[in-house]
Amino acid sequence: MDNQNMTDIIEAYLKKVLKQKEQVEIKRSEIAQIFDCVPSQINYVINTRFTIQKGYLVESKRGGGGYIRIIKVQVLDDLDMLNTMIDIIGETITEKDARSVVQKLYDEDIITKREAKLMLVAMDKSLYTGDRRIDDRVRSNLLRTMLANLKYEEPNKRKADN
Template sequence: MNNQNMSDIIEAYLKKVLGTDEQVEIRRSEMANRFNCVPSQINYVINTRFTVQQGYLVESKRGGGGYIRIIKVKLLDEAEMLDMLIDVVGDKISQRNAFSIVETLYEDNMIAKREADLMLSAMEKSVLSLDSKLEHELRARILIAFLNNLKYEQS
């Protein structure tokens, strides 16, 4: 664990719990105490490592009895998942979010490692070296083309 930072450790713990339950409900302050960190560290992990692009839904309730619920999304059908991802991409997407989507496709065995690597290389910032707005728009169009291709191959 020496090579892992606190965010990696918290993420691994939550994913281990999710692995058995498919859903976990936590209290931010209790998690912060468990890992001896500030509550904002818990927020950071949840906001960056448990996103829709990565196959998670996050619900929260504030207040005295508040909680954060993380749910691993299991879609019934690959085409439905691809449609949802196309909707998430929209008209523009950052490199980070695009890479998260490709990682999810790979982890869900919808694409092979080589396909993932090719997709990632086509969407890298250095390849799309344009102004930021155009870069995000072009990356979205490329990713949607990949997703549509996968969707039609499934049929």
């Protein structure tokens, strides 16, 4: 089976389990055995598909009784989500992580499709210097400022504009 396809299958399986429970505790080796893949494939899925930017917390304990716990983050309201995302962004953010933040906000109906498109354009690496350290800092400042401004917009007006 092709790696990308296996990654999608493992992600779908874990998300299906997470729909039934708010968190799932797994053993990397057991999941790898179920899907007949190497344990590092499970690490890859968890590290790329279950990030805080996508609404998940991941905890792990190493050793014989070790586990990986994936917790779906529950956000109380739009303001809470915006504040959480601003905190997550921090001082720097890559284009990939910025895209994940915007996608999560769109998926949660906190921003409109139009707002998401505009934010994604502003996050595009083609607009920056090419110096990753500078670009990630500028991208972070820009995205945090956009989200901070959304906090003070009238929520009902934005929803009506959809």
